[in-house]
Structure formats: structure tokens, C-alpha cells
Amino acid sequence: MIETWRWYGPELDRIPLSEIAQTGASGIVNALHEIPYGEVWPRPAIAARKRMIEDAGFVWSVVESLPIHERIKRADGDLSTLFANYRQSMANLAAEGVTTICYNFMPVLDWTRTDLAAPVARGGTCLRFEAYRMAAFEVHMLGREAAREDYPQEVLERAAIWFQAASEADRDSLLHAIMSGLPGAFDRYDIAGLRAQLSLYDGIGREELRANYRRFLQEVIPAAEDLGIRMCVHPDDPPRNILGLPRIVSSEEDIAWILGAVDSPANGLTLCTGSLGANPANDLPRIADRFAERIHFAHLRNVRKDPDGSFDEAAHLDGDTDMVAVIRALLDEEARRRATGRADHAIPFRPDHGHELGPDIGRGTFPGYPLVGRLRGLAELRGVMRALAHPVHHG
Structure with a gap:
């Protein structure tokens, strides 16, 4: 498998390529985060970023x-220009030899956590999703009464207790954590702004989002x-409906539907063991084995x-997912590809997220993306x- 490392680029990431080189990873996972959504990624900008990555001794994987x-x-209005721009960005990437694209189809937020620095035993911090704090945010801060149907009664009771005791700083901290799931360098909403964004999805349920x-x-x-x-879709994180928004890339059944919706080797999966692993119904080794042929990229975390x-986001080998079994399935798939003569048989993976440890504490790296914790992973x-x-060898 190809060892890669997510890097947010020279303007956004506090970890330079020179430090990433010391991890031993050979590939970089990157995007032009500075370009607003819907605009074309110009080929010269792609070429410049690729040159920067290669000059540092990496491949843009x-x-x-x-x-x-x-x-x-949302299927909102005439989308012809947006689709044309997306295809042009794909063409510009392909012209520069970058041919694996990870993306997601999560409405509004890319991922959701309630704590960006939950304490870890023996020191350090991790990302955490706390159900009662999410319920407090939805019911008491957003005022979304329908959210009461999404949580067990005991969670709602804890949410009410937390909200009553929470200071303004506590509530601001929770909003900041949830807004950290917005990608790139763009919008961060206050409560009113988030309500406005959510209202744009009124009437869009699971089947409508699937059609879109x-x-x-x-x-x-x-x-x-x-x-x-x-193309390789990233699963929903967490794999459940959030903020009244449907999530449609959360389960084995969802993945089967997606890969069958347009049945092509180009329509594939980013196997994220952390995202899928947060759903107790998901058997990650089985999912890895069932869809192995269409896995084009892997995020390995627990x-x-x-x-x-x-x-909690656990250490890479310490959580509920049998990471050894997942890796065995991926290695078996690589062997099958190699046996068919595929030149691109190797599957790129990256150590996804990591605990904030030692010198990374207070460094201000992206949540989940410190140097030391990911290097450990x-x-x-x-x-x-x-x-x-x-x-x-037996003997």
C-alpha cells in the first residue's frame, strides 16, 4: 500500500513538507482549498502545487x-455551469497526472464533533462526538424541536442539564467545534447563519438527496x-442524520446503492474506517472485503x-474496529490486482486523524491533523x- 499524508497546503497547514518528509510517507493528499466551491481549478495552479509537492520529494497521490x-x-436551479466547471477541474487534474479524487456528499458540514480536545488517558487530546452535547446544540441552541425525536430520552435529559449549566463560553466552544467541520478556509456560521443554511434543505429527505x-x-x-x-466517495462522518439533514453514505447498504447507481470502476469508495466505524451496525472487515474492487483510497483510523x-477517536489499533482484518482485506485486494497485471495495483492510504500529543499540543494544527499523533498511527x-x-516459515 502507498503511504500518504494529508497536507492542507503552504498557506493553511502549520506542518511543512520538510517535516512530513520525516514521517516516511511517499505521497501527499492535497487540494486547492483556497479556490471557492464551484469554480474551476486552473491547470497552472494545479501544476504549481504539484511542482511544490514533487520538489519536496513526494508524489501528489x-x-x-x-x-x-x-x-x-440540493438540485437548486440551473446546474449546468457547476457541472461543467467540475468536469473541467477533473480534466485539468488529469492533464497534470493527478487521477484519484476523494469527495463527499454530506450536506453543509463535512464532519461533526462536539469536542476538539477531549482528554486521552496518559495525556494528549482527541476528537470526540458527545451525543448529549450534540442534542443540547440541536434542541436548545438551534431550537430544532424535531431533534427530540432523534435522541433517547436519557440523552435529552443530560442535554437539558448541560445547557442550563453551560456558560456563554461553553456554548461558544460547542458552536466552534461543530463549525470546525466546515472544510477549507471559508464559511463559519453563527447560529442564525446555520439555521439559514439548514432551511435551504427543507423538503429534501433521503430519497431526494439520493436522486441528486x-x-x-x-x-x-x-x-x-x-x-x-x-472518483472515491468519503462516507458520512458521523454515519447518522445530523441537524435534520439526511446522510446517505453511512452503511454497507448505502455503499452498495452508490456503486450500483452508476456501475463503473471509476465510481469508487474511500474506505474510511473511522467514519463507518462509528456506526455499530457496520462490519468494517466485511465492508472492505465486499467492496474491495472499488476501493481507490483508504483512511485508516479507529x-x-x-x-x-x-x-472517541481512539489510537489507530486500539478502538472497536479490527484494523488488522481490514488491512488484510486491502492487502488481499492488492494481490488480486497485481495478479491481473494492473500497474496501479497499490492502494493509497493515509493515517487518518491522530491524537494531539507532546509538542503538537497548542501548535494550532487542523483538528485531528497533528504531526506526532498521525506519525504514531x-x-x-x-x-x-x-x-x-x-x-x-514453519519449522
Whole structure:
């Protein structure tokens, strides 16, 4: 497998490529986050970023993400220009030899956490989703009464207690954590702004969002086939409805629907063990094995779940997901591809997220993306891969 590292670019990321080089990763996962959604990524800008990455000794392995404009997710108005711009960005990336594109179809937020610095045993911090704090945000801060149907009674009771005791700073901190799931360098909403964004999805349920997603796939996958690009959808994070918004990339059944909606090798999956792992119904080794042929990229991380729907981001080998079994499925798929003569048999992966440890505490890196915690994860994952690939000698 190809070891990669997510980097947010020279203007946004506090970790320079010179430090990333010390991790041993060979590939960079990057995007032009400075370009507003819906605009074309110019080929000269792509070429300049690729040159920067290669001059530092890396390959630009995966684009994460080429974002989908919210109007496409809502099927809002004439989308011809937005689809044309997306295809042109794909063509410009392919012209520069960047041919794996990770993206998501989550409405409004890319991911949702309630705590960006939850304490970890023996020191350090992690990202956490706390069900009662999310319920407090939805019911008491946003005033979304329908959210009461989304949580167990005991969670709602804890939410009310927390909200009554919370200071203005506590509530601001919760809003900041939730807004950190907005990607790139753009919009962060206050309560009124978030309500306005959510209102744009009124009347859009699961089936409507699925129809809009199918249209997106029909618009872009033929272009991907022509360009030699592999698109790979990232699962919902967390894999459940949030803020009254439907989530449609959350389960094994969802993935099967997506890959069948436009049945093409270019229509693939980013296997994110952390996102999918937060759903107790998801069997990650089974999902990895079932969809192995269409996995074009992997995010490897772990979560530890609580019965009420809360979860911590655990160390990479320490959570509820059997990471060794998942990696074995991916290595088996690589062997199958190699046996068919595929030159691109290797699957790029990255150590997804990581605990904030030691010198990274207070450094101001992106939530979930410190240097030391991810390096620890990469080292652990690398060890598993080496062990599984090592021939067993009996004697």
C-alpha cells in the first residue's frame, strides 16, 4: 500500500513538507482549498502545487477534496455551469497526472464533533462526538424541536442539564467545534447563519438527496472514465442524520446503492474506517472485503463507541474496529490486482486523524491533523502491513 499524508497546503497547514518528509510517507493528499466551491481549478495552479509537492520529494497521490457545491446537493436551479466547471477541474487534474479524487456528499458540514480536545488517558487530546452535547446544540441552541425525536430520552435529559449549566463560553466552544467541520478556509456560521443554511434543505429527505447524488454521478463518472480518473466517495462522518439533514453514505447498504447507481470502476469508495466505524451496525472487515474492487483510497483510523451514540477517536489499533482484518482485506485486494497485471495495483492510504500529543499540543494544527499523533498511527499501521506481508516459515 502507498503511504500518504494529508497536507492542507503552504498557506493553511502549520506542518511543512520538510517535516512530513520525516514521517516516511511517499505521497501527499492535497487540494486547492483556497479556490471557492464551484469554480474551476486552473491547470497552472494545479501544476504549481504539484511542482511544490514533487520538489519536496513526494508524489501528489490523491486530491482530497474536489468539493461539490451545495446547490448540486440540493438540485437548486440551473446546474449546468457547476457541472461543467467540475468536469473541467477533473480534466485539468488529469492533464497534470493527478487521477484519484476523494469527495463527499454530506450536506453543509463535512464532519461533526462536539469536542476538539477531549482528554486521552496518559495525556494528549482527541476528537470526540458527545451525543448529549450534540442534542443540547440541536434542541436548545438551534431550537430544532424535531431533534427530540432523534435522541433517547436519557440523552435529552443530560442535554437539558448541560445547557442550563453551560456558560456563554461553553456554548461558544460547542458552536466552534461543530463549525470546525466546515472544510477549507471559508464559511463559519453563527447560529442564525446555520439555521439559514439548514432551511435551504427543507423538503429534501433521503430519497431526494439520493436522486441528486445519482444525477451528480451521471454527470461526472462518464468524464472520469474518459480521463482515467477514479472518483472515491468519503462516507458520512458521523454515519447518522445530523441537524435534520439526511446522510446517505453511512452503511454497507448505502455503499452498495452508490456503486450500483452508476456501475463503473471509476465510481469508487474511500474506505474510511473511522467514519463507518462509528456506526455499530457496520462490519468494517466485511465492508472492505465486499467492496474491495472499488476501493481507490483508504483512511485508516479507529473509534471507541459508547452505547448512547457518542464516540472517541481512539489510537489507530486500539478502538472497536479490527484494523488488522481490514488491512488484510486491502492487502488481499492488492494481490488480486497485481495478479491481473494492473500497474496501479497499490492502494493509497493515509493515517487518518491522530491524537494531539507532546509538542503538537497548542501548535494550532487542523483538528485531528497533528504531526506526532498521525506519525504514531502511520508507524503502527506500517507495522501491521509489514507483518501481514511477511511470509510465515514453519519449522
